[in-house]
Amino acid sequence: MGFQEYIVGVDSSVPSRAAVRWAVERAHEDQVGARLIHVADDEWGAVGSRLIGEVDGDAQQRLEEDLTYARSLGRDVELRGEVRLGSPMVELAAFSQPTTMLVVGTHKTGFHYGRAFGSRSLQLANLAIGPVAIIPEVASRMRRGVVVGVDDTPAGYAAIDVAADAACQHDCELLAVRSSSVPEPFDLEHDDQAADWQLRRDDQARGLLAMAANRARLRQPGIVIRSRVVRRPPGAVLNELGRSAELLVIGDSRRAHAQLGSLGAVAYDVLLNLSSPTIVVHAPVGAARREPLQMKGEHHAIG
Structure with missing residues (x-):
């Protein structure tokens, strides 16, 4: 689709893996790189300084797992990873550019009209300035x-x-x-x-x-x-x-x-x-x- 990079929000969940598969496949087609971003949620600043090292260590381990999974897909794509601390959708939106595709997974699928669901993908789409892809976990x-x-x-x-x-x-x-x-x-x-x-x-x-x-x-x-x-x-x-x-x-x-x-x-x-x-x-x-x-x-x- 002509984008210069695919940025994927990852957390080792099933929807996250669906987003990785989708992004890696499109990055392969466009012959560009993909960057996996794991954001350690600090619950709006509630994580104390003494726990930051522990949170960072867990986040880094999860990111490595997601990178390993992305490499296992067998596509010739340059993969990079990065850990951030903060509000996940706010941090991901910071990567948004008109020529960059932000990708996140979601477990919310189906028709639920009349019910008020919250959705982090809504927050990301609202904050981004470039395109955002929301990928359901269903095949x-x-x-x-x-x-x-x-x-x-x-x-x-x-x-x-x-x-x-x-x-x-x-x-x-x-x-x-x-x-x-x-x-x-x-x-x-x-x-x-x-x-x-x-x-x-x-x-x-x-x-x-x-x-x-x-x-x-x-x-x-x-x-x-x-x-x-x-x-x-x-x-x-x-x-x-x-x-x-x-x-x-x-x-x-x-x-x-x-x-x-x-x-x-x-x-x-x-x-x-x-x-x-x-x-x-x-x-x-x-x-x-x-x-x-x-x-x-x-x-x-x-x-």
Whole structure:
């Protein structure tokens, strides 16, 4: 996918090993190095100075175990390791760069709508300035294809680029998805007015999908692209479609301008109910909103 380095948060857990496998494989494909970071959690400064040596020793042992596991995968990847002391997600976010992929594992998978789960991956995605990959511990060998959520923000454009590169690299189909499920801005008196409003929303969604397909083809001319307009909440649909995909890519925010340290409602929903390996892409620093391209002649499915 063209990143210069993969940074993996490790702690010898099952989700952590899933993140290591994913990162090492992608680093091998990109012919770049991977760096494993073990952060000894100091519980916000509660670890006394007399215990720091003990904590560091245990952290170093765990890091060595993770490095040994990464080497056992048999990929020709330069591997490095580093131990840090502090809040894990804050320390990992310090490594974030636009050309660096941060990778963490998670045990939170499946659909849990209506329940408020905390998630460290949410914290990391919120703090990072570059892309973040959150990898579930479930096996993904049978998954195929890349799904990308489409919107007309700088983060949305960046997500299309990352998704197109991934589809090209893995020689698989790219599915671009846009939801037209947006509440009406005013009270509609008649059913035909509501239907007309929905049809206009569908047309706007098709226009954005046409823009996305055009952008992806210009970036990676050889990939197969499908697009789909949905009339359901975007977070739920993206997780549903992502269950059979090898990768889901989303932009970090639906705001009109790039804002660091913020997650939009869709990204938040997706990460709380993660169903697949997911990359959260942030807007380039200094990026401004562009008007979507209006194109015709594309085929779109509505579901």
